[in-house]
Amino acid sequence: xxxxKGLAALCMAAAxxxxxxxACSGPNPSSDGGDSGKVEEIVxxxxxxxxxxxxxxxxxxxxxAITVDKIGVKIDYxxxxxxxxxxxxxxxxxxxxxxDIFTTLGQFSNYVSKNQVYALDDLLAQHGKEMxxxxxxxxxxxxxxxxxxxxxxxxxxxxxGMALPISFVYNAxxxxxAGFSADDIESAEDLPAVFEAVKNANPDVVPxxxxxxxxxxxxxxxxxxxxxxxxxxxxxxxxxxxVGDDGKVVNFYETDLFKNGARxxxxxxNKGYLQKDAATTTITSMEMIASxxxxxxxxxxxxxxxxxxxxxxxxxxVEAKRISxxxxxxxxxxxxxxxxxxxxKAPEAAVKFLNLLYTDEKLINTILYGIEGxxxxxxxxxxxxxxxxxxxxxxxxxxxxxxxxxxxESLQYQFEGVSWSDIELKLRENxxxxxxxxxxxxFDQSQVKTQISAVNNVVNQYLPGLVTGSLDPETTLPKFVxxxxxxxxxxxIKSKQEQLDxxxxxxxx
Amino acid sequence: xxxxxxxxxxxxxxxxLLMLAAPGLxxxxxxxxxxxxxxxIAFKDINYAKGxxxxxxxxFDNFQFLFKTTDAWIMTRNTLLYNLAFIVLGTVIxxxxxxxxxxxxxxxxxxxxxSGLVLPNLISMVVLSMLVFAFLNADSGFxxxxxxxxxxxxxxxxxxxxxxxPYLLVFIQMWKTAGYGSIVYFASIAGIDKSIYEAAKxxxxxxxxxxxxxxxxxxxxTVIVLGLIxxxxxxxxxxxxxxxxxxxxxALYSTTQTIDTYVYRALMQLNxxxxxxxxxxxxxxxxxxxxxxxxxxxxxxxSENALF
Numbered sequence: 001x002x003x004x005k006g007l008a009a010l011c012m013a014a015a016x017x018x019x020x021x022x023a024c025s026g027p028n029p030s031s032d033g034g035d036s037g038k039v040e041e042i043v044x045x046x047x048x049x050x051x052x053x054x055x056x057x058x059x060x061x062x063x064x065a066i067t068v069d070k071i072g073v074k075i076d077y078x079x080x081x082x083x084x085x086x087x088x089x090x091x092x093x094x095x096x097x098x099x100d101i102f103t104t105l106g107q108f109s110n111y112v113s114k115n116q117v118y119a120l121d122d123l124l125a126q127h128g129k130e131m132x133x134x135x136x137x138x139x140x141x142x143x144x145x146x147x148x149x150x151x152x153x154x155x156x157x158x159x160x161g162m163a164l165p166i167s168f169v170y171n172a173x174x175x176x177x178a179g180f181s182a183d184d185i186e187s188a189e190d191l192p193a194v195f196e197a198v199k200n201a202n203p204d205v206v207p208x209x210x211x212x213x214x215x216x217x218x219x220x221x222x223x224x225x226x227x228x229x230x231x232x233x234x235x236x237x238x239x240x241x242x243v244g245d246d247g248k249v250v251n252f253y254e255t256d257l258f259k260n261g262a263r264x265x266x267x268x269x270n271k272g273y274l275q276k277d278a279a280t281t282t283i284t285s286m287e288m289i290a291s292x293x294x295x296x297x298x299x300x301x302x303x304x305x306x307x308x309x310x311x312x313x314x315x316x317x318v319e320a321k322r323i324s325x326x327x328x329x330x331x332x333x334x335x336x337x338x339x340x341x342x343x344x345k346a347p348e349a350a351v352k353f354l355n356l357l358y359t360d361e362k363l364i365n366t367i368l369y370g371i372e373g374x375x376x377x378x379x380x381x382x383x384x385x386x387x388x389x390x391x392x393x394x395x396x397x398x399x400x401x402x403x404x405x406x407x408x409e410s411l412q413y414q415f416e417g418v419s420w421s422d423i424e425l426k427l428r429e430n431x432x433x434x435x436x437x438x439x440x441x442x443f444d445q446s447q448v449k450t451q452i453s454a455v456n457n458v459v460n461q462y463l464p465g466l467v468t469g470s471l472d473p474e475t476t477l478p479k480f481v482x483x484x485x486x487x488x489x490x491x492x493i494k495s496k497q498e499q500l501d502x503x504x505x506x507x508x509x
Numbered sequence: 510x511x512x513x514x515x516x517x518x519x520x521x522x523x524x525x526l527l528m529l530a531a532p533g534l535x536x537x538x539x540x541x542x543x544x545x546x547x548x549x550i551a552f553k554d555i556n557y558a559k560g561x562x563x564x565x566x567x568x569f570d571n572f573q574f575l576f577k578t579t580d581a582w583i584m585t586r587n588t589l590l591y592n593l594a595f596i597v598l599g600t601v602i603x604x605x606x607x608x609x610x611x612x613x614x615x616x617x618x619x620x621x622x623x624s625g626l627v628l629p630n631l632i633s634m635v636v637l638s639m640l641v642f643a644f645l646n647a648d649s650g651f652x653x654x655x656x657x658x659x660x661x662x663x664x665x666x667x668x669x670x671x672x673x674x675p676y677l678l679v680f681i682q683m684w685k686t687a688g689y690g691s692i693v694y695f696a697s698i699a700g701i702d703k704s705i706y707e708a709a710k711x712x713x714x715x716x717x718x719x720x721x722x723x724x725x726x727x728x729x730x731t732v733i734v735l736g737l738i739x740x741x742x743x744x745x746x747x748x749x750x751x752x753x754x755x756x757x758x759x760a761l762y763s764t765t766q767t768i769d770t771y772v773y774r775a776l777m778q779l780n781x782x783x784x785x786x787x788x789x790x791x792x793x794x795x796x797x798x799x800x801x802x803x804x805x806x807x808x809x810x811x812s813e814n815a816l817f
Contacts, residue, residue, distance in 0.1 A: 276648060276666055279668070280760075450573040460757075470669060486579045
């Protein structure tokens with residue numbers, strides 16, 4: 001019997017030993033860094049919406065040629081697709097793997113409240129002067145307020161056209177066939193007449209569809225946000241918002257604004273302007289438009305060239321018409337922010353690199369388009385195209401769809417055919433778009449985590465049905481609001497109001 | 510001294526068996542026992558600057574979100590009732606299939622049919638959800654377009670009518686897993702001594718009588734072992750079945766929400782490992798307790814059939 005136990009112990013020891021070995025083999029004992037003059041190495045994780053090539057070394061070498069020369073920093077360049085970017089980054093952060101510079105989609109304050117990111121104030125003053133200068137030039141002052149929590153800057157928003165006014169995106173041939181022109185469309189109220197005519201002219205075509213699916217989103221909420229100046233106060237649930245400038249935090253779904261919006265969608269739905277299964281469909285409007293089965297959708301886009309882009313992607317004659325202004329709340333600006341990990345061994349090198357990432361034209365365009373002559377060719381000062389006979393899928397490297405993710409848009413090359421004046425328009429709109437009086441307020445969710453998780457579930461349950469009109473707001477809205485209150489909406493609103501009042505008081509000083 | 514003599518022979522006898530078991534033991538050790546070390550994460554407010562060990566203890570705060578709302582009742586009820594239905598119906602249907610198969614005289618046929626029945630189990634839930642969608646789609650789905658419409662019956666918007674989904678989900682789960690589940694029963698039946706049946710035949714027992722008095726009683730231990738194993742996972746649900754197949758439709762939450770989908774939806778944005786660890790711990794603890802309780806009951810009724 002003793003012997004058996006010994007064997008079991010041996011097995012266990014072997015297993016434990018194995019796991020310890022694998023745990024140790026992760027970080028290489030090579031890069032200690034630290035001393036000045038030595039080249040420091042940092043990990044830079046980049047999201048790409050294009051095909052990710054197997055071999056990144058060519059582009060990584062080109063990037064390093066720039067960074068080692070200019071700031072003495074070597075970049076370990078990682079590229080991940082949108083589906084697993086967040087997962088890869090979170091895994092690296094959680095497991096303590098090396099990860100220095102990463103970005104996020106709408107999760108900024110979460111990373112901060114979990115202490116995952118490095119406070120940048122001192123380093124920015126030292127190594128980020130050029131970057132802050134270009135942000136001031138392209139966006140206007142105080143952009144970094146959107147990333148400031150407790151007086152510390154924790155991230156740098158991507159520098160691009162941030163105003164995304166809601167546009168009505170439609171198949172121009174169908175609009176003409178129905179006897180309307182773009183001039184007939186000024187606001188959402190003009191749309192039902194157009195839908196009716198399109199429906200009569202093309203019985204097989206769905207007049208209107210949700211832009212995103214699973215969960216379905218028709219952009220109704222963003223339409224209302226821009227039109228009625230609603231500040232979502234950085235969390236996406238919509239349960240604690242301020243309408244206008246009265247400083248009172250309310251539940252957006254209890255307001256008449258939302259009720260009327262949901263009624264409008266219900267009306268459209270009942271008249272057959274949306275598919276019966278709009279709330280659960282798995283086919284996006286892009287696909288529906290490309291197949292000629294859908295007439296229109298609502299989308300938020302900066303600049304005026306989106307019609308051309310969608311036409312090129314869908315093969316249909318698509319145009320876009322703005323029907324609502326945009327409203328800058330904090331969440332609109334810090335949604336895509338670059339951050340330095342709090343576990344970074346070389347935060348100084350990371351900030352030096354960030355500085356370059358926003359200000360070095362060559363670096364930005366190498367990351368986006370690869371190497372000149374091999375991955376792209378220049379057309380003129382601002383424009384590039386693929387080498388002859390290549391496209392986005394056959395070129396060795398391109399991350400051209402990441403233009404809204406990285407660096408400064410004013411330094412990026414544009415693809416052939418995109419008018420440069422559009423970039424200038426975007427930069428102008430950055431400065432002219434109305435800002436919420438609470439711009440810079442960031443809600444700290446950590447006190448109401450439980451309520452947020454419960455509220456998220458309720459919103460997921462009811463919102464897709466309401467914004468597509470497939471649920472009747474008269475009967476569903478009261479249920480929705482009750483479920484939100486059961487889930488702790490009041491705590492969330494109270495906590496937000498307190499934080500907002502404090503923030504306002506601190507701003508008054 | 511006699512004790513010492515006994516050992517080498519015992520060693521020789523058990524060593525090969527232990528070696529056979531070693532890969533399985535290792536698997537459990539690495540995947541189930543070593544990670545158990547992390548249970549304390551469920552009681553911590555993870556702070557990355559401090560690291561997992563130095564993070565603050567928060568007691569049961571991480572568990573709150575599971576019980577905070579009216580959803581808590583719905584998801585617990587759904588998880589339990591669905592699993593109960595799956596266990597009961599699954600066992601009945603699997604045994605039914607196994608008996609039918611074992612009564613087939615030609616081995617070739619039984620192999621053929623069984624493979625056919627096992628096939629659905631190999632289809633991924635995502636693919637299955639598209640198959641279901643092809644049937645239930647409101648505009649062009651098979652059920653609405655080719656059955657209800659020609660019959661002049663009102664068409665249904667399946668993905669917004671929660672009341673049909675309990676039946677649909679149970680049906681889908683049975684279609685997918687019953688064939689696979691019958692393999693174990695099929696093997697047990699094959700292992701029953703044929704002479705028992707012959708004796709029964711001589712005594713004049715018909716086919717049904719043989720099944721009732723020989724096959725079913727001899728299958729009891731298998732049923733109990735498999736039942737206990739499934740009861741241990743009664744608080745877990747097949748995420749694909751409850752998330753992918755209803756296409757994450759909000760209108761169906763009242764009948765498709767289970768603990769797993771709730772945790773997924775709640776924490777997808779928060780990304781809080783403390784709270785997800787809490788949910789996992791809660792599910793395993795309840796499962797563990799249920800196994801112990803049910804096993805105790807089985808032991809009281811018939812101690813031979815108990816698992817431990």
